[in-house]
Amino acid sequence: MGLLSKKDANLILDPLADNNPITIQVLGICSALAITAELKASVVMALSVLFVLGVGNVVISLMRNIIPSKIRIIVQLIVVATLVIVVDQVLKAFAYELSKTLAVFVGLIITNCIIMGRFEAFALGNGPWKSFLDGIGNALGYGVILIIVGFFRELLGSGTLFGIPVLGDPIAKTGLYATGYENNGFMIIPPAALIVVGIIIWVQRSRNKALIEEA
Amino acid sequence: MLEHLELFFKSIFIDNMVFAVFLGMCSYLAVSKKVSTAVGLGAAVIFVLAVTVPLNWLLDQYLLRDGALVWLGPEYADYNLSFLSFILFIATIATMVQLVEIVVEKFSPSLYNSLGIFLPLIAVNCAILGGSLFMQAREIPSLGLAFNYGVSSGIGWFLAILAIAAIREKIRYSNVPAPLRGLGITFIITGLMGIGFQSFGGMLTGDNEPPEEVETSTAKTIEEKEIKKEIEDEEKAVSYNEVINE
Secondary structure, rough: OOOHHHHHHHHHHHHOOOOOOOEEEEEOOHHHHHHOOOOHHHHHHHHHHHHHHHHHHHHHHOOOOOOOOHHHHHHHHHHHHHHHHHHHHHHHOHHHHHHHHOOOHHHHOOHHHHOOOOOOOHHHHOHHHHHHHHHHHHHHHHHHHHHHHHHHHHHHHHEEEEEEEEEOOOOOHHHHHOOOOOOOHEEEEEEEEEHHHHHHHHHHHOOHHHOOOOO | HHHHHHHHHHHHHHHOOOOOOOHHHHHHHHOOOOOOHHHHHHHHHHHHHHHHHHHHHHHHHHOOOOOHHHHOHHHOOOOOOOHHHHHHHHHHHHHOOOHHHHHHHHHHHHHHHHHHHHHHHHHHOOHHHHHHHHHHHHHOOOHHHHHHHHHHHHHHHHHHHHHHHHHHHHHOOOOOOOOOOOOHHHHHHHHHHHHHHHHHOOOOOOOOOOOOOHHHHHHHHHHHHHHHHHHHHHHHHHHHHHHHOO
């Protein structure tokens, strides 16, 4: 890490674990849960948020001294909305099938609390380079959880990863299915995402006792 | 009348904002520690959804969708501005929330005192934007139904946050494993409630969602047919010219 000072590196690394936007800051849950039934959708969503948050943080940080604080929410919304339109149009042009699966959830990046949360908490008070790192770090922290949830839901729910069967063929009973293993259809339905995230929080907090909440 | 009833119950129970599509989870988790605040936020969500969904329906119908500008004149029939819907919807929502805040403060201070603190929060609540985007995606056919959709999905969200707030008030007296306390157990309870709500899925037997695949494929075949037609026309024209030349 010759390029980054230790402080800068922490901006990226902290949100990955101990200050994770989803499990610790409780931001941006909506989209994290709704689209994680497949790994591919999770990855695309994570990349979209990475783009929007990275660029958005820089833009807001550059404008931080000229935005009147009374109308900052609207300014932020317009910046995010513009970036999201770019993402949406790119997805529609190059990954049409996927943009159908993600449907309205691409649009909902606009109201993803991570974005507004980082704008408010970081970009409005820091320079562009730091804000960029902070944006990337938080988007990665978000992406990590998304990918973990997507991985388990797709693997246990349909026995595939990125749509490729990895546990054998459930109909021909090959691979793991020969031993009597069955796909867990429960993992596909939406509420399973909540339970998977709940378990991730459980694991993380039992490994790091400092994160446990007061009752 | 029947379709209003169907949409009403469907948006409250089957397509519940929280349990089926996870909208507004941030404020759902953050503001559900006490029943009284949960009721305030829930009421504000119903109110704002009831205002913004019909408004965005009008925008979608007369400005954004493919050929929506035809009322300006036949030469505008080809315009499709739907890529602007995100930015217009969110701008409508942000301004409406501000406007509602001002109006309510002026005319009903008591309502303002109970809703007031939550209104600014709501502009960035995904349930609100989600309501408008789903309204657009599901192609709700009339203004009345759009209003109905806004109100009923607001009520669904209200019920969800009310239920989780009541459960969280009680769970304080239970012996939850330390790492699960707070956020973790709330997630798992919401998951279990969601599974409960899934059982409402059998309540309406009508067709749930229009088969989108079919629509796109027919659109494609129509396009292909048109292209073929054009090619054939061109070929005809060419052969016609050849005949003339001969």
